[in-house]
Amino acid sequence: MMNDEQLLKEVWEIIEKYSFDQGKWDKRSRKARIIQDLGINSARVVDIIIDVEEKFDVEIEDESLESISTFNDIVEILKKKMGLSSS
Amino acid sequence: MGVVSPIGVGIKAFEEAMKGMKSGISHISELEELGFGCQIGGVPNLELSEDLKYLYANELQGASMMIIYACLAGLQAWRNAGFMVEGRASTFVDIDTGAIIGTGIGASDIFAKIVRQTDLKQTRKLRSTIIEHSMTSGPSANLSKLLGLGNQLLGVSSACASGSDAILMGYQRIRAGFAKRMLVGGAECYSPYGWAGFDAMRVTTRKYNDNPTQGSRPMTGNSSGFVPGSGSGVLVLEDYDSAQSRGAQILCELKGGWSNSGGQRNDGSMTAPTSRGVIACIRKALLESNTNVNEIDYVSGHLSSTFADANEISNISQALGRSGDSFPYINSLKSLIGHCIGATGAIESIAAILQMKGGYIHGTLNLKETHSRIAKVLDTRKAPRDTIVVQGINSVLKLSFAFGDSNVALIFKVLDDE
Numbered sequence: 001m002m003n004d005e006q007l008l009k010e011v012w013e014i015i016e017k018y019s020f021d022q023g024k025w026d027k028r029s030r031k032a033r034i035i036q037d038l039g040i041n042s043a044r045v046v047d048i049i050i051d052v053e054e055k056f057d058v059e060i061e062d063e064s065l066e067s068i069s070t071f072n073d074i075v076e077i078l079k080k081k082m083g084l085s086s087s
Numbered sequence: 088m089g090v091v092s093p094i095g096v097g098i099k100a101f102e103e104a105m106k107g108m109k110s111g112i113s114h115i116s117e118l119e120e121l122g123f124g125c126q127i128g129g130v131p132n133l134e135l136s137e138d139l140k141y142l143y144a145n146e147l148q149g150a151s152m153m154i155i156y157a158c159l160a161g162l163q164a165w166r167n168a169g170f171m172v173e174g175r176a177s178t179f180v181d182i183d184t185g186a187i188i189g190t191g192i193g194a195s196d197i198f199a200k201i202v203r204q205t206d207l208k209q210t211r212k213l214r215s216t217i218i219e220h221s222m223t224s225g226p227s228a229n230l231s232k233l234l235g236l237g238n239q240l241l242g243v244s245s246a247c248a249s250g251s252d253a254i255l256m257g258y259q260r261i262r263a264g265f266a267k268r269m270l271v272g273g274a275e276c277y278s279p280y281g282w283a284g285f286d287a288m289r290v291t292t293r294k295y296n297d298n299p300t301q302g303s304r305p306m307t308g309n310s311s312g313f314v315p316g317s318g319s320g321v322l323v324l325e326d327y328d329s330a331q332s333r334g335a336q337i338l339c340e341l342k343g344g345w346s347n348s349g350g351q352r353n354d355g356s357m358t359a360p361t362s363r364g365v366i367a368c369i370r371k372a373l374l375e376s377n378t379n380v381n382e383i384d385y386v387s388g389h390l391s392s393t394f395a396d397a398n399e400i401s402n403i404s405q406a407l408g409r410s411g412d413s414f415p416y417i418n419s420l421k422s423l424i425g426h427c428i429g430a431t432g433a434i435e436s437i438a439a440i441l442q443m444k445g446g447y448i449h450g451t452l453n454l455k456e457t458h459s460r461i462a463k464v465l466d467t468r469k470a471p472r473d474t475i476v477v478q479g480i481n482s483v484l485k486l487s488f489a490f491g492d493s494n495v496a497l498i499f500k501v502l503d504d505e
Contacts, residue, residue, distance in 0.1 A: 020145075020175050021176075022176075041215075043215040043216075044215055045215075046211070046214065046215045047214045047215050047216070050211070050212065050214065062211075
């Protein structure tokens with residue numbers, strides 16, 4: 001079963017293609033804000049969610065979009081969806 | 088200049104094919120499967136070039152080919168004009184440069200996908216790039232994204248005159264002092280959904296599905312409709328002082344032009360040009376560019392392989408007051424690439440400039456027998472069947488006509504000090 005760190009790595013892998021500032025990407029952390037800190041186009045959040053859904057075979061409700069700011073937010077949603085206990 | 092065409096991608100390949108009169112028209116099996124009357128067309132053959140990889144790396148994978156073609160042609164044009172493509176890591180915004188790119192139909196290839204997904208109640212799966220991949224200003228907007236253009240960005244449309252209108256609008260913006268340089272041109276994608284309307288109108292030829300390269304036959308007595316095409320042409324227009332000060336290679340001078348409509352009255356309609364409007368357009372272009380009728384050495388015709396070709400020749404003759412062996416040289420690139428709708432005026436302008444610079448007139452393919460009405464107006468040697476060397480082409484008249492009874496005339500000249 002996938003652990004917290006593995007989930008984060010997978011999420012990073014999905015999101016990397018939406019980043020166009022290598023310097024900011026290299027400095028990313030779990031708590032980094034996807035739009036403000038990474039400079040990713042805010043419109044791309046919907047694409048990130050679709051990619052996450054397809055990768056993990058889960059469905060993320062549109063209402064959850066508003067609560068997603070950091071990488072960790074996505075990891076936490078995934079853990080809930082996949083029935084993994086929160087760390 | 089940069090070009091993505093059915094006979095070649097890049098100026099060198101394009102010019103070689105044009106000079107050698109290579110046809111870019113082929114049979115399209117998808118059109119046959121869909122039961123089209125016209126199953127032939129011109130579609131650029133794209134390779135996975137470094138430029139295409141650059142577009143894909145910049146969120147353009149899945150974009151309308153209208154945008155892909157325009158961006159590829161735009162990158163070529165930018166480099167050929169002596170500029171660097173610095174990439175998105177650069178923070179420099181070029182406030183002196185804008186882009187005006189025309190399209191006739193727009194992103195019909197992507198709209199087909201939007202309709203399908205919408206009908207399946209899956210709009211969410213269209214993803215966030217769907218608008219930037221399909222909007223009419225997509226070519227100019229994405230060129231700005233790639234090159235950091237900070238002046239005006241426009242997508243313009245006047246059907247089959249879009250490319251020429253975009254060139255004229257860019258010229259006017261520079262002349263007004265609002266920009267130093269403008270990327271201008273046109274782009275059109277291949278899509279059965281874009282071409283279906285022409286098939287319904289029966290304005291495309293249905294007689295050459297088994298002989299595609301013979302389908303586009305401008306100025307002949309047996310032309311039976313145009314052959315649809317796709318691609319893009321982009322030119323960098325620049326203020327003379329700006330180009331000179333940076334030591335740019337100046338290809339020629341756009342002396343001026345005119346755009347009008349015949350008003351869809353008298354002998355014209357929505358789909359056929361009014362003679363009076365065409366003649367007025369040519370004369371206003373001459374006046375505006377301070378060009379004498381006898382200065383025109385070569386006309387790059389609209390000549391789309393329809394019944395209107397003979398009317399076009401007659402209108403040119405009346406506008407210039409020239410006929411017989413005093414008629415300027417004339418040809419039709421559409422015999423090689425088909426009718427690229429909103430891109431046609433731009434690709435043909437590029438072709439015209441290359442011929443002016445190279446001292447030749449490419450032959451009009453399939454022109455074995457000139458239309459009898461045309462042969463009465465001009466000496467047929469002025470509409471060559473094979474490519475010929477012509478020294479001293481100093482002034483070119485480029486014509487485009489479009490639904491809406493719209494006309495555009497552009498006048499390119501070699502630089503005075505050449």
